[in-house]
Amino acid sequence: MTPPVFAHGNLRLYLLALLEEQPRHGYELIQALSDRFGGTYSPSAGTIYPRLAKLEEEGLVTKRTDGRKSVYEITDAGRxxxxxxxxxxxxxEDDVTDSVRRLAEGVRAEVDSAMRTLRAELANAAREARKAASTEPATPQPTAESTRAMHEADLAITEFRQQLRLELRNQANRGRVNGDTVTLLRTRLADVRTEVLQELARS
Incomplete structure (x- = not known):
């Protein structure tokens, strides 16, 4: 289904705009739309090809064969x-920009949430280590080492979050942030958290 950003007739208009840039195959038009929306919207062939056929009937585009593919070009009437x-x-275009910006904000929120959770886990582990050290006849060295490691871990998390947020913002402005980005981010952050907690359990 076409998203609300494409009111009646707007997808047709957007296809003309893409063909004004250059002739394209049907699949290239689908990919271009997906890229413009940062992966938040990818139309099906059943959505695109009937509209291209209608544009051809109206004389706004022409179609020629390139091997097994059809290449669509805008006509003077289409222009x-x-x-x-x-x-x-x-x-x-303004609506497309807003859509991509909303996705980028969602990704940043996911990063912030994951980083806060990981930081809390590390802080809790440090507290447990200090508590264990205080009840055992041991030298102060383990507590100092744990505190120093916690500080370094906190710095690493902060640096990672800042760098990733900056890069996500830059890529979102180019329409390159999509749903796959969010999925990858969640998966990898969950993996890192699991590995860190396993390492802490072994310590």
Whole structure:
């Protein structure tokens, strides 16, 4: 289903805009749309090809064969329609930018949450180590070492979060942050947390 950003006739207009940039295969149009939305929206072939056929019937695009693929090109009539509705296209682009920004904010929130959880686990482990050290006849060295390691771990987490947030923001502005990014992030952070806790349990 087409997302709300594409009101009636807007996807048709956006396809014309993509073909104005360069001739494309149907799959290339699907990929271009997915890229523009940072992976938050990827239309199906059943959504794209009927609209291309309608545009061809109306004389707004032409189709030629390139091997086994069909290449679509915008016509002068298509350019004229696009130019007459340029203000509508600008509004659609603004909505696309907002969509990508919302996704990037969601990813940053996931990073912050995961980092806070990991930091809390490390702090708790440090407290347990200090508690254990205080009840055993041992030298002060283990407590100092644990405190120093906790400080270094905290710095590493902060540096990681800052660098990743900056890179995510840059990539989101280019439309490169998508749902796969979030899935990968969650998986890898969960793996890191598990490995750290296992290492602490062995210590």
């Amino acid at each position: 004229a329609e696009l130019e007459s509705r340029r203000h509508e296209l600008d509004a659609i």
